[in-house]
Amino acid sequence: MKKTIKIVLAVLAVIVVLLLVLAALVISAPKSYPYTVADAEADAMTAAEIVDMISDAVVDDEGNIPEIAVVTIPPENVNALLRIAAYRLNREIRDSGIECSFGWDDSAVRAEASIPLPLSLAVVARGSASPVIADGVLTVPSLSLRAGHLPVPNFGFVKDRITADDIKDEKTKLAFEAIHDLSASQDGSLQIGVYPEKISALTRLLLIEEE
Amino acid sequence: MKAWNPFWKLAAAAFALCAGFAAFAQDERWSQIPEGAALVINLNLGKLYSSATFKAVAESGDVEGIRDDLKGIPWNKAGTLPDPIIVYAPRMDESYAMLVGTDKTPEELAGDISARYGTKRTVESQTTGLGRMITVKKPHKNRKTQQIEMRTDGEILYLTPRTVAFGRDKHGLDLPFFAAERLPASTFATLQNMPSDTVAAGLLLSFPLPAADDPTGLSALVESGDFIVSEYAPGSASLVLNLECKGEKEAELAARRLKSFVRITLVSLFSLDKDLFKELNSSYTSTSTGNRVKFEAKLPKTSLDRVRSYYLMEQALLDAAGSIADAIGAALK
Numbered sequence: 181m182k183k184t185i186k187i188v189l190a191v192l193a194v195i196v197v198l199l200l201v202l203a204a205l206v207i208s209a210p211k212s213y214p215y216t217v218a219d220a221e222a223d224a225m226t227a228a229e230i231v232d233m234i235s236d237a238v239v240d241d242e243g244n245i246p247e248i249a250v251v252t253i254p255p256e257n258v259n260a261l262l263r264i265a266a267y268r269l270n271r272e273i274r275d276s277g278i279e280c281s282f283g284w285d286d287s288a289v290r291a292e293a294s295i296p297l298p299l300s301l302a303v304v305a306r307g308s309a310s311p312v313i314a315d316g317v318l319t320v321p322s323l324s325l326r327a328g329h330l331p332v333p334n335f336g337f338v339k340d341r342i343t344a345d346d347i348k349d350e351k352t353k354l355a356f357e358a359i360h361d362l363s364a365s366q367d368g369s370l371q372i373g374v375y376p377e378k379i380s381a382l383t384r385l386l387l388i389e390e391e
Numbered sequence: 392m393k394a395w396n397p398f399w400k401l402a403a404a405a406f407a408l409c410a411g412f413a414a415f416a417q418d419e420r421w422s423q424i425p426e427g428a429a430l431v432i433n434l435n436l437g438k439l440y441s442s443a444t445f446k447a448v449a450e451s452g453d454v455e456g457i458r459d460d461l462k463g464i465p466w467n468k469a470g471t472l473p474d475p476i477i478v479y480a481p482r483m484d485e486s487y488a489m490l491v492g493t494d495k496t497p498e499e500l501a502g503d504i505s506a507r508y509g510t511k512r513t514v515e516s517q518t519t520g521l522g523r524m525i526t527v528k529k530p531h532k533n534r535k536t537q538q539i540e541m542r543t544d545g546e547i548l549y550l551t552p553r554t555v556a557f558g559r560d561k562h563g564l565d566l567p568f569f570a571a572e573r574l575p576a577s578t579f580a581t582l583q584n585m586p587s588d589t590v591a592a593g594l595l596l597s598f599p600l601p602a603a604d605d606p607t608g609l610s611a612l613v614e615s616g617d618f619i620v621s622e623y624a625p626g627s628a629s630l631v632l633n634l635e636c637k638g639e640k641e642a643e644l645a646a647r648r649l650k651s652f653v654r655i656t657l658v659s660l661f662s663l664d665k666d667l668f669k670e671l672n673s674s675y676t677s678t679s680t681g682n683r684v685k686f687e688a689k690l691p692k693t694s695l696d697r698v699r700s701y702y703l704m705e706q707a708l709l710d711a712a713g714s715i716a717d718a719i720g721a722a723l724k
Contacts, residue, residue: 217602221602225608228648232648235654236651239654264603267603268603
């Protein structure tokens with residue numbers, strides 16, 4: 181009997197220690213991502229350069245529209261765009277206590293979120309992926325997920341293969357179909373090929389919905 | 392009684408002409424633009440509604456809504472509809488204010504509104520720190536309590552004896568009657584004398600979008616501007632936009648950015664008709680001189696007719712495509 185109790189207590193102790201180690205790996209102090217108005221202005225200027233890049237891509241030197249418009253966006257511009265996106269998302273979800281940060285590092289999208297817990301604690305979730313669109317399929321090779329310091333296997337949190345048929349929302353579907361290809365170059369730039377005619381179809385859908 | 396010396400008759404006529412011109416040029420509504428306003432638009436409703444070119448704009452929900460709101464109040468003894476100056480400020484959030492000219496005193500206007508609506512409206516008049524205010528309330532059924540309550544339908548604030556600020560609040564917020572501080576009349580010098588073919592003229596007093604919400608990046612480059620939309624020939628339209636930027640480099644960048652933004656918009660709207668796109672893409676210029684940008688677009692009647700046909704054709708195509716898709720989907724079930 182005494183031996184049984186000792187074994188049970190030992191197992192319980194191991195479980196408790198494992199849980200504590202798990203907690204220590206996953207739970208931490210909340211993380212904040214400071215972003216000032218000056219940062220927003222600087223990033224907006226950098227992100228807005230993408231407008232000029234798209235403009236140059238959608239019309240050639242003879243004033244014609246190509247079948248596929250190819251835009252190559254340098255990493256600093258992609259980074260600025262993602263930081264602005266995080267800033268706007270944080271503004272909308274301010275009341276939830278969750279704070280996010282997005283970025284573009286080493287040809288991959290990086291996302292981080294500080295999710296609050298009681299007692300002024302939080303779980304900081306991290307993910308990174310290099311999205312690729314080719315032949316109408318979006319894949320995410322090099323997908324990496326972490327909760328705190330703990331790597332997390334992808335138990336279906338993120339679909340690793342998406343086609344237009346998987347998208348229910350008509351507008352999102354049209355936007356997806358307007359992309360011919362998307363990938364990161366070796367120098368860290370993001371290259372996107374789009375069909376201008378399909379963008380036109382999406383625009384008209386949006387305009388008709390407005391009416 | 393002595394007959395007037397012809398010289399004095401001429402002088403009197405000249406004086407009256409100058410006084411009339413000065414009165415128009417010194418339209419006091421412009422000097423009443425409230426602090427915090429970002430964009431003000433002087434709308435020539437008569438021109439807008441009589442022009443075939445701008446028929447679609449005139450019949451759009453926003454402009455029709457403005458006209459309906461104006462028609463609801465008997466502003467002038469002659470019964471005419473005044474041209475409003477529409478005031479937009481970023482914090483107004485779907486509410487709006489207009490500066491309107493009136494030749495009635497507050498007591499006359501309140502009385503005429505009451506006479507028009509009878510028991511359908513409650514009209515209250517009071518003196519506030521900003522001026523004499525008339526509040527118009529209409530009955531509204533509260534869904535929760537099922538009680539009828541009087542909700543504010545519009546507020547009229549007398550800024551001067553002849554100029555009122557009129558606002559409607561859509562969200563129960565305080566109406567945008569922030570301090571009605573006078574701005575220098577010289578600010579509006581270019582817009583004081585609108586040519587007769589002008590449909591709308593406006594001032595950009597500050598960029599209305601914060602940097603993080605502005606995809607063009609213009610908010611960091613532009614300080615102020617003005618624009619005029621007019622019908623330079625029957626069935627045609629022109630837009631002239633002048634921007635004052637923070638410096639020469641900013642002006643060069645703003646000119647380029649405007650061009651890029653317009654080009655992308657045209658591609659996204661007209662890429663299925665390559666010839667029409669080329670025609671429209673060559674109808675505008677965007678240039679900078681010093682710290683100023685001038686954007687000019689001129690669309691002749693032929694181009695606008697083609698745009699109208701294109702849009703109608705595409706809508707029919709979309710409708711047809713939708714019907715075919717529905718039919719195929721039903722057949723496959």
